[in-house]
Amino acid sequence: MFIGHFALGVATKKIAPTLPIWILLLAPQFMDLMFMPLVALGIEGYELGAYGHDTLDALYTHSLVGAAVIAALAYWIGNKFWRDSNGGLILAALSFSHCIIDLFVHHQDMAILPGNLGDLPLLGFGLWNFEYSVFAIEVAMAIIASVFYVQWAKAEKKGPRWFVGPTLVTAFFVILIAADIPRLPAV
């Protein structure tokens, strides 16, 4: 699940109209954003595979405790910049949603404690084994999110250029979806 995280953020625009769309896109991906520097430092890592079959070593950013820490950071950012519009709670919830969604799709690679301290069981229900179903869910989420965003922009954005944001976001989803299609397993 990659597109779905972005979609959830975009779909939130309707209930969080005063938060800019870019932060709503980014917040559900804070965990993956933290993952990247840790990969660069060699602390976490990944090996690309077919769709749904990347091998991930993300024992810090994608641990339950790590996710809670990152959500706390999201809360701090939201509170600092968008306090009046409940930005802290919204960004924290979006950030932590990444962990909940990943728990369903990941292949038992999510730790409870950072670095899998104490060798506790790794979590993940492995829905990624149903590649086409997860992909269909991601596409559906992207469509719903885009429709919500169009509806919101059309109703709320004054001026003739209301469609610019929704068009950019929809194009972004189309690119991500098109990039995933060749990675799907042969039927």
Ligand SMILES: [Zn+2]
């Ligand atoms: Zn992730």
